[in-house]
Amino acid sequence: MxxxxxxxxxxxxxxxxxxxxxxxxxxxxxxxxxxxxxxxxxxxxxxxxxxxxxxxSKDNLILEYVRSRRASVEAQVRSIIESAPSPDSALLGILESVAGKLTAQDFRGCPFLNVVAEFPHPTHPARLIIAEHRDWYHETLFDLMRGTGHPFPGEAADEIILAKDGALAGGYAGDTIAAGAALGRVVKRVLAESVNA
The missing domain is CATH 1.10.10.60 (Homeodomain-like)
Structure with a gap:
């Protein structure tokens, strides 16, 4: 029944x-x-x-909103890394995940960059949560790039984060397909610089 x-x-x-x-x-x-x-x-x-x-208060809810977005993204990235057979495939998986967001029906840019735009003071509590998240993201990409044998993993992580930010902002403001493709080119070029690529 x-x-x-x-x-x-x-x-x-x-x-x-x-x-x-x-x-x-x-x-x-x-x-x-x-x-x-x-x-x-x-x-x-x-x-x-x-x-x-x-x-x-609304302020407390705002902080919980930012924390929940951070937790969701970090859990997704960890899941991609854990299921990937190699650091380069993990990076490509993260790229696919970001590109997938660009074409989602409810896509409205990067939630963290949106918060930064609304709260310009760098010491605002929401900004501090986002700064910690960005440090975590950079460290994660650094570890992956080091795993690929990239000669400058820190610089490579910087490039990928900047390309991700640009794709999420540019994809919302303009052409999502072009933004995703540009992000893909940056990630693949950076990976091609790795010793183990």
């Missing part, structure tokens, strides 16, 4: 998770500064008391 799920039989996500999921969508699609707490409360179907119980 097939059971048809209805709103009454589907277990709802906890309120805190619903709030974060809603903020994740609204902040990314519309910008953080343009989305008010009342809109998040209404769209996540919670009360104002519930919102403030879990997050206390």
């Amino acid at each position: 097939t059971v048809i799920e209805t709103p009454d039989t589907v277990q709802r996500a906890p309120a805190k998770g619903r709030i974060l999921d809603t903020a994740n969508e609204l902040f990314y699609q519309n910008g953080i500064l343009t989305v008010g707490v009342d809109r998040i409360i209404a769209q996540s179907s919670v009360t104002k008391a519930t919102f403030y119980k879990h997050y206390r």
